Amino acid sequence: DAGVIQSPRHEVTEMGQEVTLRCKPISGHDYLFWYRQTMMRGLELLIYFNNNVPIDDSGMPEDRFSAKMPNASFSTLKIQPSEPRDSAVYFCASSFFGGGRETQYFGPGTRLLVL
């Protein structure tokens, strides 16, 4: 089975541009998570969804960040406008909940560089 799929793998953009990161979770998983990893702050949870509904977005740093999950097999994380401090690796993860299956599986990440 395919794991979590993220695209693009690398993104270089200029300050002020809109950036959209995409994620396809593992089929059947009912939780989806977006994380950001930086040297300074480590791994941070930005937002997570349960059955396509955003549950906790308290980790989203600013209004410039937004996330959607229009269906069970697709989610986006959008940054508009982007800033150099948004440069980081963004991970998507998915999991089941219940029945002892609560393991988050991570995608390969999107390495974002904002110039």
Place this chain on the structure above:
Amino acid sequence: AQKVTQAQTEISVVEKEDVTLDCVYETRDTTYYLFWYKQPPSGELVFLIRRNSFDEQNEISGRYSWNFQKSTSSFNFTITASQVVDSAVYFCALSELSGGYNKLIFGAGTRLAVHP
């Protein structure tokens, strides 16, 4: 509040040495999971193990072993006869199950360098 501490920032060993990565956690919940993930130089996060708070049995998988001790709130990871391919950053994480969700709280990670 929940917290995961990995006190060892970096560890450097020579191939074939045994190495233990420490993980100490804090939680108010009685039901929780503990995890270890590996992040090799290529950058992906690879799941290694999950341990339920009710299961204190140690686990061995090949050269990897995990020691879970609730009395000391620790979940340590030992690599026996380390190899260069073990070089990576290793993250310990805690997931509380209260409230019907499984947020992961990560430690800061331990960077392991295995030299030939």
